[in-house]
Structure formats: structure tokens, C-alpha cells
Amino acid sequence: MIDPAPPGVLRRRARTVLNRLRKRYGELVPPRRSDPLEELILTVLSQHTSDVNAERAFEGLRAALPTWDAVVRAPTRSVADAIRSGGLADTKAPRIQAILREVEERRGAFDLSFLAELSDDDARAELVSLPGVGPKTAAVVLSFSLGRDAMPVDTHVHRVTRRLGLVPPKTSAERADRLLHELVPEGLRTPLHVALIRLGREICKAPTPRCGICPLKDICPTAPRYLVG
Numbered sequence: 001m002i003d004p005a006p007p008g009v010l011r012r013r014a015r016t017v018l019n020r021l022r023k024r025y026g027e028l029v030p031p032r033r034s035d036p037l038e039e040l041i042l043t044v045l046s047q048h049t050s051d052v053n054a055e056r057a058f059e060g061l062r063a064a065l066p067t068w069d070a071v072v073r074a075p076t077r078s079v080a081d082a083i084r085s086g087g088l089a090d091t092k093a094p095r096i097q098a099i100l101r102e103v104e105e106r107r108g109a110f111d112l113s114f115l116a117e118l119s120d121d122d123a124r125a126e127l128v129s130l131p132g133v134g135p136k137t138a139a140v141v142l143s144f145s146l147g148r149d150a151m152p153v154d155t156h157v158h159r160v161t162r163r164l165g166l167v168p169p170k171t172s173a174e175r176a177d178r179l180l181h182e183l184v185p186e187g188l189r190t191p192l193h194v195a196l197i198r199l200g201r202e203i204c205k206a207p208t209p210r211c212g213i214c215p216l217k218d219i220c221p222t223a224p225r226y227l228v229g
């Protein structure tokens with residue numbers, strides 16, 4: 001069990017992590033999309049699958065049903081068939097239709113561009129009030145589409161921040177989202193998210209991290225467990 005460090009120590013550790021990973025990976029730029037509704041639907045499609053599969057499913061959806069209006073009016077089975085390559089199609093199809101229906105009902109159009117006019121907190125609140133949209137999905141839209149400084153806690157960020165002791169070991173992803181938002185200074189959240197995703201994919205893998213080649217091994221409380229012998 002890793003003892004929780006005081007907040008000041010954790011803040012310094014978060015900065016050190018970011019600085020080291022910047023040195024290792026260079027500039028940490030998130031992928032950008034222009035339209036928040038597109039980003040939202042793509043994020044739903046990316047749940048429990050790779051980015052490549054999610055993009056493929058998104059393209060399949062646009063090819064089969066080229067407008068959001070067509071997606072809402074189509075039988076759910078047709079939407080599921082169009083996104084089959086992204087996995088969990090029978091769960092994601094009704095979720096996508098429910099989001100689109102709600103957006104149309106509230107705004108009179110399939111358009112979330114008004115979010116750009118809102119504060120971070122208000123835009124986040126709007127997003128999580130949509131059906132099936134949680135803090136991670138909201139943070140992805142805030143960060144990648146609206147250019148706000150949010151830190152989506154996906155599976156990689158969740159695993160790596162627990163191993164680094166930035167959040168306690170048994171913290172849920174939802175709680176980690178709140179703790180990391182408070183811990184990581186404004187302006188550093190999106191770059192840290194991008195850096196931790198890369199570290200999680202390449203080095204701090206599940207189930208076994210490659211601590212021997214990790215640039216954080218001297219500051220990571222989990223490393224000694226994997227470096228022994």
C-alpha cells in the first residue's frame with residue numbers, strides 16, 4: 001500500500017512528471033477537432049475500444065447516415081450496424097441517439113457550439129447533463145474540442161496516476177477526475193493528460209509496467225516493486 005503524500009508534495013510531483021515527460025516526448029499537443037458535437041459522439045464511440053476503431057466507427061456512421069437528423073430518425077438497429085466496427089454497438093447506438101435527441105430538444109438544432117461561450121464549469125455542467133455523459137467524456141470535449149484546460153481520466157490516466165501516487169490506490173475514475181483537477185495547476189492539465197496517455201500506452205502498461213525504462217522511476221512509489229531483482 002502506498003501512503004498518500006501531502007498535497008504540496010503531490011503538486012510538485014505532478015509538475016516533475018510533466019517536465020520529465022516533456023523532455024522525453026517533446027511538445028504535448030492534444031488531437032484537435034473543431035466541432036463539439038462531433039467530438040462528443042466520437043468520444044462515446046471510443047469507449048472501451050481503440051482510437052482507430054472509434055474513428056472507423058465514426059466514419060461508418062457518417063457514411064451510412066450523413067446527418068445527425070438521419071442518425072436520430074434511423075432505427076437504432078441501423079445505427080448499431082453502422083458503428084459495429086467500434087464494439088459495443090448495441091449499447092452505443094441508443095446512447096448516441098439519446099444524446100442527439102436531447103441536444104435537438106434543448107437547442108432546436110444539432111449544435112453544441114454555444115458551449116464555447118460558457119465558462120469551463122458551465123460548459124462541463126451542460127455536457128454532464130446530457131444522457132450517458134460522464135466526467136471523462138465531458139473533459140474530452142472541453143479539452144480537445146473547446147481548447148479548455150481539462151484532464152480526462154481515461155483508463156491510462158487512471159492507472160498511471162494511481163501508480164505514481166498522485167491519487168490514492170483505490171480511487172475510482174470519477175473521484176480521480178475531481179482530485180486531479182484540484183491537484184494539477186491550471187494550464188498543465190491537458191498536456192499532462194496527453195503525456196500520461198503516451199506513458200500508459202508505451203511504458204506504464206497494464207498489467208505490468210516497464211519501470212526499468214521509465215523516466216519517472218526515481219520518483220514513482222510503485223517502481224521499487226517492479227525493479228527488485
Ligand code: SF4
Pocket residue numbers: 160163164203204205209210211212214215216217218220221222223226
Ligand atoms: S516507474 Fe513504473 S509504475 Fe511508475 S510510472 Fe513508470 S512505469 Fe509506471
